[in-house]
Amino acid sequence: MQGKVRNYQTKFKSVNQENEALRDTMVQRQSKMVEMEKELKKTCSPEIHQLSFNNLKTENVIFRCSKRQYFDLFVSLFPHQMKLSVQESTLARVQGTLRDTEEEVRSLKETVAQQEDELHAGEMERRRLHNTIQELKGNIRVFCRVRPLVDGGLSKHIQLPASDVKTITLAKTEESHTGKTAETQKNYIFSFDRVFGPMASQQEVFEEISLLVQSALDGYNVCCFAYGQTGSGKTYTMEGAEYDQARGVIPRAVQQIFRAAEKLATQGWEFTFTASFVEIYNESLRDLLYTGKASKRPEHEIRKSTNNEVTITNLTYEKVSNEDQVLGLIALANQNRSTAQTAQNDRSSRSHSVFQLDIEGVNVGRDVKCKSTLCLVDLAGSERMLKSQSQGERFKEMTAINGSLSNLGIVISALANKESYVPYRNSKLTYLLQSCLGGNSKTLMFVNIAPESDSFGETLNSLRFASKVNDCVIGTASANRK
Ligand SMILES: Nc1ncnc2c1ncn2[C@@H]1O[C@H](COP(=O)(O)OP(=O)(O)OP(=O)(O)O)[C@@H](O)[C@H]1O
Incomplete structure (x- = not known):
């Protein structure tokens, strides 16, 4: 311890x-x-x-x-x-x-x-x-045009005084019936608004018409037609040839219209153009701008609307906006005509062809509108045939042509005399041209003359017809302006 x-x-x-x-x-x-x-x-x-x-x-x-x-x-x-x-x-x-x-x-x-x-x-x-x-x-004017002789030179029976562009004299030398006296010469003197000799150029002729063409753009209905026997130069005057200087009234008028419309556009004008081309043969209508199958060609009727506008049923109305388009349509119409021509010899001489350009203008800024139709017609040959010489189809054709041409004369004189009834409906031609021939229009007729001496009788008839037309004064035209 x-x-x-x-x-x-x-x-x-x-x-x-x-x-x-x-x-x-x-x-x-x-x-x-x-x-x-x-x-x-x-x-x-x-x-x-x-x-x-x-x-x-x-x-x-x-x-x-x-x-x-x-x-x-x-x-x-x-x-x-x-x-x-x-x-x-x-x-x-x-x-x-x-x-x-x-x-x-x-x-x-x-x-x-x-x-x-x-x-x-x-x-x-x-x-x-x-x-x-x-x-x-004058709202109806007549121009006479003498075709040149085929081999050139001057025909003796046609006299055109150098100092006067309005007179034409047909001189007929007749042998004395008794044989005792010398030959006698009978002169038929006609005065027109203008007479064009064989040397007149297409340009010179058109210059006179261009003033009327201008009116079409201003809202006036304008109708220009060529009357005369077969081969007297109607188609040459209206359509002319392809090359520039030989172009006729239709292409020149179309060019003028479109150029003028372009200028007016700078002043606020807007134009719409509608073209149609129809042939009247034996009182039936044929669309020259038709492009469908031949077997399906439609029938046509002339109709008048409540506002008095004349239209053709089933017809091609082509909206156009420039010269080239119209020239294309004219070429198509010629093609259509030549097809029919091949089928029926010389048919184009026996039909009327009607080119129409409907013009509508509006200036929105100014609240102005205008509406008109430019109508350019190449009539069928006006020669009269002896009834004994024409039979069957030819007789029918002759009756149709003579009927429509004489009715054209009747309509023009009824208008001139301010008759209450104007028989437009007596023929397809006058019915179709109603608005272009009536009081609200300016009409120009070409009487085409063949210079050959054997055409003397036809020439005299043509000049007499034209002279009657020339005596007509159609009432003052007023523009279709709103
Ligand atoms: N002023 C002219 N200058 C030169 N040639 C012309 C003139 N007028 C007509 N011709 C010629 O004369 C011929 C007959 O003319 P065109 O065919 O125009 O006659 P037409 O009256 O229209 O005949 P159709 O009734 O048969 O149609 C044509 O070859 C044409 O080129």
Whole structure:
């Protein structure tokens, strides 16, 4: 037991000693730590100072740096600023000029509007004067045209005084019945609005008609037809030949119409054109613009609408907007005619061909509209055949042609005499041409003359017919204007 106590006392002593040693060590370390702290403070403080100084230095560097950059920027901006200020002053100057120009444009616009008004008024006045002149010349006019002899030269029985472009004399030399006296000469003198000799060019002839064509654009119905025996030059006058100088009335009229419409477009006019081409043969109608199968050719009837417009059922009415399109249609019509011609010899001489151009014009800005038809007709040969010489089909044809041509004469004289009843419906031709022949139209008839001496009788008949027409004065035409 005592041994155990001694052991414990020994252990206590040694543990106590160890604790003492540990305490010493701890104190030592604590004091070392304080020293180290002091030392650290001593040594680190300048560094901290240095550090904060460095911060300031950096800021200063940055500041200095910004200052430099600012300076650089300022330097680099300077030319831009200079440029900007130059541009600003230019802009101010340009703005001033713009204001002046705008003012100038405004006053120019006013002038243009005023000039447009004047132009429109001038155009309307031109129309009025042009059409007054046409009316004074007569709303039905007759031009005579003598075809050249096939081998050139002059025919003896036709005399055209050089000083007078309105007279034609047919001279017939007759032998004395008794044989005792010399030959006698009988003169038939006719006067027309104009007589064209064999040397007259297509251009010369057209110049006279062009005034009427202009009327069609002004809202007047215009009808131009060629009358005369077969081979007298009707087709040459109306259609002419392909080459430029030989072009006839139809292509020239079409050209004039489209050119004039183009000019009027600058004054606010818009036109729409519709073309049709029909043949009247033996009092039946045939569409010359038909392109379908021959076996499916439709029948046609002339109809009159409530507003007195004449139309043909099942007919091709082609909208056209330029000269070439119309020329294409004319070529198609000729092709159609020649197909029928091959089937029936000389058929084109025995049929009437009617080309119609419906014209509708509108000037939206001025609230003016006009509507008219230009009708160009190549009539069937007017020769009279002896009944004994014509039989069957020929007799039927002859009756149809003579019927429609003489009815044309009757209609024109009924119009001239202001008769209450005008027999338009007596033939397809006059029924179709009703609106172009009536009071509201201008009509021009060509009487074509064959110069050969053996055509004397036919020539005399043609001139007599034309003379009757020439005596007619159709009532004053008025434009279809709204
Ligand atoms: N003024 C003219 N100048 C030159 N040649 C012409 C003139 N008039 C007609 N001819 C020629 O005379 C011939 C007969 O003319 P065209 O065919 O025009 O007669 P037409 O009266 O229309 O006959 P048809 O009734 O048979 O149709 C044609 O060869 C045509 O080229």
